[in-house]
Each structure stands twice: as C-alpha cells, then as structure tokens.
Amino acid sequence: MxxxxxxxxxxxxxxxxxxxxxxxxxxxxxxxxxxxxxxxxxxxxxxxxxxxxxxxxxxxxxFQQESSSNYTVTLENQKSFEVEGNATKYVKLSGSFPGRNLESMLVTLRPFQKDTQLYSHPGEEFHYVVKGKLIIRVDNQEYMLNPGESIHFPSEKEHQWENPLNEETVLLSVLTPVLF
Incomplete structure (x- = not known):
C-alpha cells in the first residue's frame, strides 16, 4: 500500500x-x-x-477500501487503522449510508501519548472514556476524565488530548463531520 x-x-x-x-x-x-x-x-x-x-x-x-454493511458494523468488519506517523489507533464503528452525519470510532491512545499541537475544526466531538484516563484541554481549560466519564464540545474550540498513564487509554469517540 x-x-x-x-x-x-x-x-x-x-x-x-x-x-x-x-x-x-x-x-x-x-x-x-x-x-x-x-x-x-x-x-x-x-x-x-x-x-x-x-x-x-x-x-x-x-486508506485501503473497507467493506461494511449499511447500518451495522460486525466484528469481522471492524478494521483498525492508524494515521501514518501518529501513535493513535482508530477502529471505525459507524455504518455507511447517504446523509450520515456522525463518525463513531473506538480510539486507543498509547501510554503517555500527548498531542503536541492544538486542533480545531468545524463540528462537534464527544469522547467517553472506556478504559484508562484522559486529560483533554478545550479552549484553555483542562479536564481529567476517568472511566465512565465523558466530554462533549464544539470542535471549533482549540483542543488537544493526553494519556497520562503508563497503559493504554480507550475512548468511544463520536464526532462531526463525517470523516470516511
């Protein structure tokens, strides 16, 4: 590839x-x-x-073409991928259909992984901590999230995240606009 x-x-x-x-x-x-x-x-x-x-x-x-059903993404169709040069691992969870507005992914941050730059883009982001801890900075405010906690914000605000632990942090992330 x-x-x-x-x-x-x-x-x-x-x-x-x-x-x-x-x-x-x-x-x-x-x-x-x-x-x-x-x-x-x-x-x-x-x-x-x-x-x-x-x-x-x-x-x-x-990316390589991925096959998925219209509304469901079965376990065998869940493909993990990484953006080249980025330590974050993503698993696409969203179905495929015209007019789709949400992008849902399982996101895994490596131990001590930290964004080095601030990001902003149109849309919204929602992150739910499944495992580990997440430090997320949104519009110069820092939030520490534990398993079972979440954050939802307009992604036009500058933001970055960090895994402060010596173990993986796993997030359920839902955002707009659709990426794939």
Missing amino acids: VEIHTKIRELRQQQGLTLKELSENTNLSVGFLSQVERGTSSLAITSLKKIADSLGVEMSYF
Whole structure:
C-alpha cells in the first residue's frame, strides 16, 4: 500500500499546488505540511481531513477500501487503522449510508501519548472514556476524565488530548463531520 504521506505529496503535485497554497487552504503551517509529506511528522485525523478537503478527495482515498454493511458494523468488519506517523489507533464503528452525519470510532491512545499541537475544526466531538484516563484541554481549560466519564464540545474550540498513564487509554469517540 502506498503510504499516506506519499499520496498527499503526489495529489498536491498533480493539482499543481505549492506547499504554501496547501497551507493557506488548510490553515496548517508550510513546515508541518513539509514534514507530513516527508513522513517525519505525525498527522492527526483532523489535519488529514483538512488536507483531504483541500485536495478535493474523501478521507477514504488515503486508506485501503473497507467493506461494511449499511447500518451495522460486525466484528469481522471492524478494521483498525492508524494515521501514518501518529501513535493513535482508530477502529471505525459507524455504518455507511447517504446523509450520515456522525463518525463513531473506538480510539486507543498509547501510554503517555500527548498531542503536541492544538486542533480545531468545524463540528462537534464527544469522547467517553472506556478504559484508562484522559486529560483533554478545550479552549484553555483542562479536564481529567476517568472511566465512565465523558466530554462533549464544539470542535471549533482549540483542543488537544493526553494519556497520562503508563497503559493504554480507550475512548468511544463520536464526532462531526463525517470523516470516511
């Protein structure tokens, strides 16, 4: 499979865009995009969504095709994936149908994993801690969540998360807009 960073670079070049133009379209820095295209920087799913939107492709363009039923995602159809260079593991839980507005995923954060940058994007995010602990910063406010606790916020507010434990943290995450 062709690596995500290679697909981004090739698609950008095919469209005749410079890194500066892609940066202006995505509000991501030229330096960051350059590192992404070289495969030397981690890439959050929200940043990949901005890049995909700017390049006029669906997020699925960057991943192998997944098969799923219309309304259900059975255990055998649950495919885990990671965004290249990012330690977070995702399992897509949403069904597939026209007009779908929610994206639900099981998210696993590695021990001591911490976002190094703040993210913001249109939509909403909901995170429920299944296992472990989550520190999440939203609009300069820090929240510590334990198993069974949740947070729901407008994702236009700058946010980042952290797993403060020496074990995995598992989240049920539901967000808008649809990513895949």
